[in-house]
Amino acid sequence: MVTNRTDPLVLGIETSCDETGIGIVRGTTLLSNTIASSMDEHARYGGVVPEIAARAHLDELVPAINAAIAEAGIRLHDLDAIAVTCGPGLSGALMVGVGAAKALAVALDKPIYAVNHLVGHVGADLLHHSIHTSRTETSDAAPLEYPTIALLVSGGHTSLLLVRDLVSDVELLGETIDDAAGEAFDKVARLLSLPYPGGPQIDRVAADGNPKAIRFPRGLSQPKDMAAHRYDFSFSGLKTSVARFVEQRQDAGEPVPTADVAASFREAVVDILLTKALAACADYGVPRLLLGGGVIANQRLRHIATERTDAAGIALRIPPLSLCTDNGAMIAALGAQLIMAGREPSTLEFGADSTLPVDQIQV
Amino acid sequence: MLLAIDTSAGTSVAVVDFTRGVIAERGEADTMRHAEIVGPFILECLREADIAPAALSGVVGGMGPGPFTGLRVGIASARVFALGAGKPLVPVISHDAIAYGHYRRGHSGPLVVVTDARRREIYWSAYSQADAVGLPVRVGSPGLAKPAELDDPAWLHALWPRIDAATVAAGDLGLVAELSFAHHRPFAANVPLYLRSPDVTLSNGPKRVSR
Numbered sequence: 383m384v385t386n387r388t389d390p391l392v393l394g395i396e397t398s399c400d401e402t403g404i405g406i407v408r409g410t411t412l413l414s415n416t417i418a419s420s421m422d423e424h425a426r427y428g429g430v431v432p433e434i435a436a437r438a439h440l441d442e443l444v445p446a447i448n449a450a451i452a453e454a455g456i457r458l459h460d461l462d463a464i465a466v467t468c469g470p471g472l473s474g475a476l477m478v479g480v481g482a483a484k485a486l487a488v489a490l491d492k493p494i495y496a497v498n499h500l501v502g503h504v505g506a507d508l509l510h511h512s513i514h515t516s517r518t519e520t521s522d523a524a525p526l527e528y529p530t531i532a533l534l535v536s537g538g539h540t541s542l543l544l545v546r547d548l549v550s551d552v553e554l555l556g557e558t559i560d561d562a563a564g565e566a567f568d569k570v571a572r573l574l575s576l577p578y579p580g581g582p583q584i585d586r587v588a589a590d591g592n593p594k595a596i597r598f599p600r601g602l603s604q605p606k607d608m609a610a611h612r613y614d615f616s617f618s619g620l621k622t623s624v625a626r627f628v629e630q631r632q633d634a635g636e637p638v639p640t641a642d643v644a645a646s647f648r649e650a651v652v653d654i655l656l657t658k659a660l661a662a663c664a665d666y667g668v669p670r671l672l673l674g675g676g677v678i679a680n681q682r683l684r685h686i687a688t689e690r691t692d693a694a695g696i697a698l699r700i701p702p703l704s705l706c707t708d709n710g711a712m713i714a715a716l717g718a719q720l721i722m723a724g725r726e727p728s729t730l731e732f733g734a735d736s737t738l739p740v741d742q743i744q745v
Numbered sequence: 746m747l748l749a750i751d752t753s754a755g756t757s758v759a760v761v762d763f764t765r766g767v768i769a770e771r772g773e774a775d776t777m778r779h780a781e782i783v784g785p786f787i788l789e790c791l792r793e794a795d796i797a798p799a800a801l802s803g804v805v806g807g808m809g810p811g812p813f814t815g816l817r818v819g820i821a822s823a824r825v826f827a828l829g830a831g832k833p834l835v836p837v838i839s840h841d842a843i844a845y846g847h848y849r850r851g852h853s854g855p856l857v858v859v860t861d862a863r864r865r866e867i868y869w870s871a872y873s874q875a876d877a878v879g880l881p882v883r884v885g886s887p888g889l890a891k892p893a894e895l896d897d898p899a900w901l902h903a904l905w906p907r908i909d910a911a912t913v914a915a916g917d918l919g920l921v922a923e924l925s926f927a928h929h930r931p932f933a934a935n936v937p938l939y940l941r942s943p944d945v946t947l948s949n950g951p952k953r954v955s956r
């Protein structure tokens with residue numbers, strides 16, 4: 383069914399959260415990474431509103447596909463396959479992409495690959511960035527080595543994976559048991575009267591703060607947590623702790639040391655994320671760590687990750703930021719990998735699965 | 746020939762032709778499986794009608810009104826199929842298809858079409874008659890209401906015959922498009938008829954955690 387298995391031209395559709403992502407790749411070469419975000423529409427609510435995100439996907443899909451094929455310089459009929467995120471994510475948002483991808487596949491008579499969003503984040507690292515490469519971003523063309531530990535952090539997910547093979551063997555080591563790390567940034571930003579999205583705001587304010595000023599708790603890091611939650615994350619206790627600190631200051635009529643709170647909160651998040659990721663590297667004897675997800679834009683996270691992996695002799699990989707946030711190129715990249723590995727396409731009956739397990743790489 | 750897709754109630758897909766009528770049609774009343782079955786239905790209808798996407802003259806999309814999550818699947822499919830096939834999208838109001846079907850089966854005169862909007866609300870449209878070519882004449886535009894509002898004797902269309910529909914036939918949707926095209930009638934706007942704002946509440950700031 384797929385005619386070109388060596389260098390397939392794949393269009394990827396990603397609608398799992400608030401970014402409408404259309405990506406086009408040829409094998410491991412990135413041709414377009416078109417993203418339309420509804421982030422601004424969510425700002426006044428302080429977080430992603432699923433219905434607003436889903437409505438925006440419907441409005442943005444056709445313009446985004448047109449923009450992507452124009453940038454890639456291809457015609458839709460040139461494609462070898464369509465790839466689409468079928469989960470995990472917001473179900474109403476996922477369904478827009480799934481319906482559209484199936485229609486496109488039938489209209490073009492092309493095979494379709496329904497793929498896992500989280501594994502897509504790992505797949506992003508395989509792309510050669512022939513476009514959108516800036517000097518400040520790592521543009522590492524060396525192939526991804528296996529096994530690798532992957533830490534995927536965004537407003538929708540916080541997951542630690544052991545990737546033995548991108549297309550056949552991905553294991554979930556741990557994930558958040560309450561809020562995603564990105565949500566914690568948004569909620570703490572609101573506590574500090576900072577706008578949405580919280581990540582860049584906390585980063586900005588924290589620049590003038592002391593990360594050691596306040597010792598906020600690290601979730602699930604006690605010895606008693608190590609049996610059941612060794613690689614899991616929890617951020618709700620941290621958020622409550624920040625709220626309590628702010629309220630105490632306000633009740634006492636004292637000013638809230640916003641910069642110190644932001645820096646100390648950020649330090650707690652970064653510390654627990656990397657402590658657990660590096661523990662996984664050590665426990666499994668894997669000297670490689672890959673970062674992905676929108677929270678990777680956080681400068682402190684990248685800085686501490688570089689420091690700690692250097693110290694531990696672990697190779698760190700961070701795809702360019704445009705490929706870290708949710709995007710269609712990573713979905714196309716994963717689709718292309720599945721094709722190059724000889725996988726058969728998905729059948730047309732698949733649905734959107736908001737809780738798709740990470741070991742289901744293709745549905 | 747036109748491909749028609751509607752997910753404003755269940756899922757319905759059809760291939761229709763002005764002279765031959767409904768050539769192929771697939772329907773499923775289940776309102777929870779739009780994303781799963783829309784693709785297979787499109788493929789099956791095209792195969793049964795033995796037509797390639799490139800040979801179609803357009804793609805008809807049912808614009809609702811309908812509950813958002815399901816409605817969007819069909820509109821996304823219709824828009825993107827049209828893009829992929831390089832054919833125009835023809836938007837049609839889903840209630841018009843229900844009314845058209847009813848008139849076609851012999852009804853005459855006024856008619857109120859009602860569909861489920863969930864959350865104890867309903868969508869309605871009012872039609873005075875079918876015109877000379879058989880197209881329903883909508884005189885009350887698609888609205889959202891509590892059931893009691895339509896039962897109120899003071900309501901404008903209270904005494905009109907009413908049809909409560911659980912499904913929309915894509916075949917009828919496609920035929921409305923064929924007739925509208927043949928008789929130079931305007932199509933609907935390419936805009937989903939949600940008729941309801943996204944439910945979000947602006948918070949009054951963070952809740953206090955300490956006692």
Ligand SMILES: [Zn+2]
Pocket residue numbers: 499503536538539675676707708
């Ligand atoms: Zn993501």
